[in-house]
Amino acid sequence: MIRVRFSALAFAAAALVLASASAALAQSDAEQPNPPRQSWSFSGMFGIYDKAQLQRGFQVYKEVCSTCHALSIPFRTLADPDGPGFSEDQIKTLAATYQITNAEPNEKGEIFKRPGTPADDIPRPEAYPNDQAAAATLGKAPPNMALLAKALKFERGFPWFIVDGLPGFEYQEMGADYIHAILTGYTKPDDLQWNLYYPGHKIAMPQPITNGAVEYKDGTPPTLENYSKDVAAFLSWAAEPNLPERKRIGLRVLIFLLVFAALLYFVKKRIWESAH
C-alpha cells in the first residue's frame, strides 16, 4: 500500500515538473503556431494511401514543385499498387518524356543523354543541376522531396508527446500536416515570403501555388486546400512507400503475439501452481 502511495506521489511530482516546464516553454513559443492536424487516409492502425489523391498529388508535384525541387525516387515506384498505382504503360510514357544523363559513357567515351526508363530516378529540375546552382539562383537550395515528409516534425510538448505514441492516438503524420500548413500559411498578401507556420516566418520559397494553378482531371475542385492536401499525401507516400505493407504485416504480427502471450500466460500459471 505504502509503496503504491510513494510511487504515485513521485510520478505526480514528475508530472508537475514536466507540466510547469512545458508551460514555461509554451509561452515563449506562443507566436509560432503548430501546424493544425488534418485528417489523412493513411493515419491510424488501418490507414492506407488514397490512390486518386496520390495521383493528384503527383500532378501537383510535376506541374509546380518539380520546377525547383528534386524528388529522387525511381519512376517505377509510381506504379506501386499501394501508392499512386499508375499503369506500367503510363510510367513508361512518363519516363520517356525526361532526358536522362547516362551513368556510363558510350563506346566513343562520350557522356550522352537518352530518354528515361522506369528504372531511372526522376531527374533533378533541369534548371538546377545541383544544390549549389539552385542556391545561387534561389538564395537557398530547395530540399529534395523524397524524404521531406519524414524530415519535418514539430514539438508537441508534454503531455502530447506521450499521447502521440499510444495505440488509437498515434500521430505519425506530422510531416504531412507540416507541408499542408506551409502551403496554406502564406497569409500576408503583401509579403509572398511570409509564412505563418515557418520558423521565424521568413521563408525562402515565395508562395508556390494558388487557387486554380493546376487543373485536376477527376473533377476535384482546384483549390489551394486540395492541392496542399494532395501533394502532402503524395510526399508522405514518397517518404514512406512501405506504410501499407508495414501495417498489414504489423496487424498479423500483433495478433499472433497477443494470442501467443495469452497462451504463454496460462501455461505459466499452470506450471507455477505447484510452487505456491
Place this chain on the structure above:
Amino acid sequence: MSGPSAYVPKSAIGRWFESRLPLGGLVHSSFIAYPVPRNLNYMWTFGAILSFMLVAQIVTGVVLAMHFIPSSTQAFASIDNIMRNVNYGWLIRYLHTNGASLFFLACYIHMFRGLYYGSFKPPRELLWIIGVIIYLLMMATAFFGYVLPWGGMSFAGATVITNLTSAIPIVGNTIAHWLWGGFAVGGPTLTRFFALHYLLPFIIVGFVGLHVWALHVSGQNNPDGIAVKDPQRDTVAFTPYATIKDVFGLSVFLILYCWLVFYIPNYLLDADNSVPANPLATPAHVVPEWYLLPFYAMLRAIPSKFWGVVILLSAIVVLAFIPWLDRSPVKSAKYRPTYRFFFWVFVVIGIGLGYLGSQEPTEGLAMIARILTFGYFAFFLIIMPILSFTEKTKPIPTSIADAVLTRTKTAVAAAE
C-alpha cells in the same frame, strides 16, 4: 551456487560427446537445473529480454551491414536504398533503430530493479560492476550507430560528443583530431565509427557472458533480498519455472517492440536524420536519443565545458561505486521505507533530467537542471551512505519460502 550437475545424456553419442566436452552439462546446470529463488517477480524477466534484444540487434545489424556503405558521400543514400529497394529492408532497419531504444528501455528497468532490490550488494558487487561496463559499452555502441545514417542529427551528435574530448587540458585537441581522423568530423570519422559499431556488440557479448557467469556463481537476488537458505524450500528449477516466466515476459515486451516498429516507427527517430548531413547547416536544436538525454541535460547545466564533461563522466562512474556507498545490511527496498521514498525521488529526477535534456536550453531550465543534477549525485553520495546507518528498517522474513507462503496465506485469508 551451481545446480546439481548430475547430467547424463540419454543417447550413447551424447555420452561420448559429453565425456569429451561437457557442453550439455554446462547448459543443463546453467539453464535447466539452475535453482532460482521462488519469489522472483516480473522485474526479473528483463535479463532474458536483454539477452534477446542483444541477439536481435546483432542479427538485424549484420544484415544491415551487408547493404550499408560507410562513406560520407554514400551512407545516406545507402540507407535510403535499404528503406526503398532492399527486400524487407525497411523492416530490418526499423527493427534495428527502434530495437536500440527498446534495448535501453529494458536496460534501464533492469538497472532500476537492481537499485530497488539492492542487487548490487555483497556478494554481487562484481556482477553489478560488469553490468555498469555493459551499460557504458551500450552507450558507446548506440552513439556510433546513431552517426552511421549520416543525417543532420548524426553529424551534429558526432560533433558535439567528439568535441567533448577537447575539454581535456593540453592534449584535448590532439585527441579530438585523432578521433576524427582529420580536423573535423568527416568521412574518416564515419568509417571508423562503423568499424567500432560492428566491433563493440561482440565485446558486449563477452561481458554479458561474464555477467551471466558471475550471476550463476552468486545466484539471483530476489524481491525480499534474503539469501537462499534451504534450496529445497527456497528455490525452484530454472526450467520450467523461470523459462516459462521469461518467455511470457519477453512476449509482452515484443508486443511493445512490434507496436513501435510497425505502427509508429518514426516516433522516436529524429526528423533531422531524414536530411543528409551538411557541415554548413546544423539542426536548429541538437538533441541525442532519449536514452542519453539525462546526461545531456547535466552536461548543458554546467556552464564550464571541462566541468560539464567531468560531471557527465562521474554520473556514470559513480554507478560502479554503489556497492560501497550503500552499506545497509538490508537489501530490498521493500523493507527500507526511507530508501524506498528516495528511490522514487531519484526516478523522478532521472525523468526530469531527461525531459530537460530534450528542451531548448534557457537560463531558467538550466537552473532546474543544476538542482536535479545535484539531486542525482546526492542520492548516491549523501542519501545512500547516511541511510546505510540511520535508517530504521522493517523486519525481514526468515526465509524466501516463508515470504512466499505468508503472502499466499494472507491472500487466501483475504479471499475468504
